[in-house]
Amino acid sequence: MSTARQYELVYIVTPEAPEQDVADLHTQIEQIVQRYNGTFDKTENWGRKRMAYDIGRHREGTYVVETITGSGELMKEIDRRLRVIDSVIRHLIVRVDEELQVAQRTTDARKTFVARRRVARGLPPERQPGEGKGDGDNQDDMDGAEGQR
Incomplete structure (x- = not known):
């Protein structure tokens, strides 16, 4: 069947x-x-x-x-x-369901990649409520920025 x-x-x-x-x-x-x-x-x-x-x-x-x-x-x-x-x-x-499956696999792979990157940086795998875009993800870009003015 x-x-x-x-x-x-x-x-x-x-x-x-x-x-x-x-x-x-x-x-x-x-x-x-x-x-x-x-x-x-x-x-x-x-x-x-x-x-x-x-x-x-x-x-x-x-x-x-x-x-x-x-x-x-x-x-x-x-x-x-x-x-x-x-x-x-x-x-x-x-x-058309094959195209939907490919899109779903791509989305899942992207989420897995982001979660691994966040864990490697010492962050939780998922964004927390109140955590804005850019908050916590790029802290190493701002290290020592205050003293350089």
């Missing part, structure tokens, strides 16, 4: 398709997500926009961005369905 991951789905619908068709397409995707026990985190309809390059005979398209949490099988099914729908010009599915 696959674990739930977060994905971002972007699809472009032909500009000739009415808004009702875009809403129906979203409903179809929503039914697939429910069938595979996934969840919608966010849906944004960016509306009709000019594309960077022509796709087929189309210069514009209606962009829709959806953030979905679910399994890999769910995303395979959505990909399969979007490939056969004629009104969808292009679609892209990207796994």
Whole structure:
């Protein structure tokens, strides 16, 4: 069984398709997500926009961005369905939880580095309430500064 991951789905619908068709397409995707026990985190309809390059005979398209949490099988099914729908010009599915994990690891590493540096200076690993920025961290920069005037 696959674990739930977060994905971002972007699809472009032909500009000739009415808004009702875009809403129906979203409903179809929503039914697939429910069938595979996934969840919608966010849906944004960016509306009709000019594309960077022509796709087929189309210069514009209606962009829709959806953030979905679910399994890999769910995303395979959505990909399969979007490939056969004629009104969808292009679609892209990207796994975004990897980027969040990398950012979290970077933040954790930075906190660990700061805590080690503070301990090496004889300070507690975490800032204490009332300890302002620069207070206590750079004491060695100010040693003897009063007598040099």
